[in-house]
Amino acid sequence: MIEHRHSFRVMYPDTDQMGTVHHSNYVKYYETAHWQLFRSIGISYKSVEDAGYMLPVIRMNFHFRKTIGYDTLLTVHTTLKAIKGARIWFTHKLYNEQNVLVNETELAFMKKENWKPCPAPDMVLNAIKNV
Amino acid sequence: MIEHRHSFRVMYPDTDQMGTVHHSNYVKYYETAHWQLFRSIGISYKSVEDAGYMLPVIRMNFHFRKTIGYDTLLTVHTTLKAIKGARIWFTHKLYNEQNVLVNETELAFMKKENWKPCPAPDMVLNAIKNV
């Protein structure tokens, strides 16, 4: 289990006319957060794609507990929970000062050449082993 | 149970460098689809907000079964499944030619003045009754 924290401020175009973050942006916040976790263990997601693998998202579940406004300083706590065959699971918890959201995302490794699921590449498994 | 179909083509900025639709866009596709359902029964979501109500999204679950490419002609089949107190449930099925995705989204009515949950306004209940 590897953990990582990623902080950022809510940008203006992420708001909508309710005056809060439009829910489509959470998808982007969590994606950026799990690639930052990857970077923290020495592999960029870019290098994974350059090596011929892709990680499309398979499942995403969101429960929006509180609304979030422009310029809020947010922190995503990302946990790499498990990696099993072609699948990898991340959990994201989004905090302002209090607990705001808990989400889980499941991704699958695929070969870039044929879009078929494949086991996690060694470059990823090794980076995880060496944490 | 009210049903509605909304068709559109995938726009270029919705793609990412995998050559497929970035998953954040599904959120927008479904949102547009359920407001189109509302419009089809005679109430625009704008009129709901103008009357002092909002419908923030509470839960969203996604299972991405197949990838979708640029310029694909998609159809969202939206079902208004239930409306109970402050909550409303929509189910979205996204089709190309075959079944591609099934999703469910839960929203809650809130008063604009105080951001508190409130029963569905009469303008919505009546529009549904009159279908």
Add this chain to the structure above:
Amino acid sequence: MIEHRHSFRVMYPDTDQMGTVHHSNYVKYYETAHWQLFRSIGISYKSVEDAGYMLPVIRMNFHFRKTIGYDTLLTVHTTLKAIKGARIWFTHKLYNEQNVLVNETELAFMKKENWKPCPAPDMVLNAIKNV
């Protein structure tokens, strides 16, 4: 000179907390509009890319005269003004009921294999000739 009109309603995620369309969305509106012009003369932009060409945007100029709100019914009047060597020029005028905006966009044809500018492909020139 070829003209085309493309109409659509402003979607909720296109708004920001000013209660108007965030200016990044105009870029997407015009892009969709000029590919709709292409489609109207018998070539989809997808077929242009599939044939090995790309049309990255080179210049864009925006003058925002009036703000636009959620759910507004907009019409983009797109004019294919000129095509010369690798370059193509579109003008976009965005209307609600009155004139709202005038913009011009310049694009360049590039070979997909080497990202070098190249003359407009015959499939495009022919489609234009046959209008």
Add this chain to the structure above:
Amino acid sequence: MIEHRHSFRVMYPDTDQMGTVHHSNYVKYYETAHWQLFRSIGISYKSVEDAGYMLPVIRMNFHFRKTIGYDTLLTVHTTLKAIKGARIWFTHKLYNEQNVLVNETELAFMKKENWKPCPAPDMVLNAIKNV
């Protein structure tokens, strides 16, 4: 003349199927950059809105000289060039390692209550004077 540098990495959803940054994102990059300049002189854009002012964008000009890929580390050099009556001018230069882009953006101050142009508020003028 006040200058500021804002660095960030290109996120995955900012790419499109050309494998480069979709041009709608530059709008967001520059907006974030000029609010970071504001923050660096002690006023957040949020505090400007909370005080009853807004800064909608009036003009934007883009000349895209080079394409930019996923995960590139970018730096926006923003210059607050002038502030005159209700108008404020920013210049943005976007760098990777070499000079990549030069852009200029013009914004106008407006009263939130009536959407009318108004002189720059004292809180902004003072923050600039005190740099």
